[in-house]
Amino acid sequence: MQLLDVYLLNFRNLEEINLSFDKGINLFYGENGQGKTSFIEALYFNITGKSFRTKNISEIVKYSKLDCGIFLNFLDIYGEKSLALKYEKKHKKYFYNKKKVNYDEYIGKVNVISFIPEDIELINSSPSTRRTYFDYEISQSNYNYYLELKELNKILKVRNKFLKEKNIKNEMYNIYNEKFIDISAKLLIKREDYIKKLSILLNLNYRKLFKSSSELKLIYKPFIDNIEKKSLEEIKEKIKDKSLKVQKKELIYGYSLVGPQRDEYVFNLNEKDAKKYSSQGEKKSIIFSLKISEIDLIVKDKKEYPIFLLDDVSSYFDLMHKDSILNYFFNKNIQVFITSTEKLDIKGKKFLVKEGKIYE
Numbered sequence: 001m002q003l004l005d006v007y008l009l010n011f012r013n014l015e016e017i018n019l020s021f022d023k024g025i026n027l028f029y030g031e032n033g034q035g036k037t038s039f040i041e042a043l044y045f046n047i048t049g050k051s052f053r054t055k056n057i058s059e060i061v062k063y064s065k066l067d068c069g070i071f072l073n074f075l076d077i078y079g080e081k082s083l084a085l086k087y088e089k090k091h092k093k094y095f096y097n098k099k100k101v102n103y104d105e106y107i108g109k110v111n112v113i114s115f116i117p118e119d120i121e122l123i124n125s126s127p128s129t130r131r132t133y134f135d136y137e138i139s140q141s142n143y144n145y146y147l148e149l150k151e152l153n154k155i156l157k158v159r160n161k162f163l164k165e166k167n168i169k170n171e172m173y174n175i176y177n178e179k180f181i182d183i184s185a186k187l188l189i190k191r192e193d194y195i196k197k198l199s200i201l202l203n204l205n206y207r208k209l210f211k212s213s214s215e216l217k218l219i220y221k222p223f224i225d226n227i228e229k230k231s232l233e234e235i236k237e238k239i240k241d242k243s244l245k246v247q248k249k250e251l252i253y254g255y256s257l258v259g260p261q262r263d264e265y266v267f268n269l270n271e272k273d274a275k276k277y278s279s280q281g282e283k284k285s286i287i288f289s290l291k292i293s294e295i296d297l298i299v300k301d302k303k304e305y306p307i308f309l310l311d312d313v314s315s316y317f318d319l320m321h322k323d324s325i326l327n328y329f330f331n332k333n334i335q336v337f338i339t340s341t342e343k344l345d346i347k348g349k350k351f352l353v354k355e356g357k358i359y360e
């Protein structure tokens with residue numbers, strides 16, 4: 001997968017940018033506060049409809065402007081395509097190959113992995129951050145997962161409403177509850193399967209990239225125990241049992257105490273929870289290895305490489321690691337967009353970012 005060129009208007013401090021890319025490494029260098037991160041954030045926003053820096057999308061529109069837009073041409077195994085995302089009057093409008101589409105038809109056209117300094121929060125922050133993160137990553141390789149998750153969120157709202165109104169004798173509650181159990185079980189199986197594969201790759205990549213002999217594991221902790229090697233029906237039974245056990249409590253609290261919305265993911269380095277025991281440096285390396293492992297999974301499912309966005313490479317890695325990481329991308333022919341305060345000596349295109357303008 002390859003991004004060919006981009007045209008963007010009014011994205012943060014970038015007023016109007018028109019660039020074409022190298023199929024390998026694209027370096028964006030310049031001093032602090034010039035617009036480097038904003039540029040790769042714009043690419044990410046175009047591809048995913050989300051920002052990796054904020055949930056409040058109105059922040060990304062250039063000060064004193066009302067709207068912004070990003071137009072991207074890319075190449076996948078079938079040929080040249082385009083994605084356009086306009087943010088107008090506080091609404092996003094999506095276009096795929098110049099045709100207006102809805103979000104479901106838009107996402108997943110380009111697979112992207114980003115690595116930004118804030119990603120370390122994936123280890124440090126709350127379970128919901130990890131759930132949101134892995135939901136997005138699993139959705140990238142499995143569209144059914146995305147659809148089931150969307151369905152679950154709808155059903156969960158209704159289930160919670162019944163619980164809040166203490167209305168569980170209602171026949172409709174049973175119908176929704178059955179659906180809730182069915183979709184929950186399907187999601188659990190998909191999460192378990194994805195994390196199992198990812199954890200193996202994670203350990204391998206961590207050891208290789210950071211020349212370490214440590215044992216790194218990503219552990220999936222679903223809200224019910226022991227789902228490994230269980231069938232869909234067996235998992236559904238377990239969920240049913242658990243939900244009956246907590247039913248009284250659910251009626252007191254007025255919301256669901258069971259379900260995939262209560263799952264957790266844990267990184268263990270040498271059998272110790274990385275959140276509590278690992279150093280900042282180790283955490284950076286864990287997250288970087290995670291991203292590299294996700295590339296491997298996407299390639300397996302999609303038969304082509306995702307694009308990779310790597311923010312602030314200089315502050316993240318020392319010289320030795322920086323070189324081995326850049327070589328990794330170079331050898332695999334992955335298209336990568338890197339920001340750095342230094343003009344690194346690498347093959348590919350180099351762009352100077354200065355005061356909201358980008359020069360090749």
Ligand SMILES: Nc1ncnc2c1ncn2[C@@H]1O[C@H](COP(=O)(O)OP(=O)(O)OP(=O)(O)O)[C@@H](O)[C@H]1O
Pocket residue numbers: 011012013014030031032033034035036037038039059060061062063339341353
């Ligand atoms: N909506 C906006 N409109 C205009 N400027 C903005 C907007 N949001 C942020 N900025 C400004 O854009 C500038 C560029 O920020 P950016 O994070 O892209 O810099 P950078 O080149 O990546 O620097 P660093 O290396 O420090 O991260 C900053 O000065 C920031 O204050």
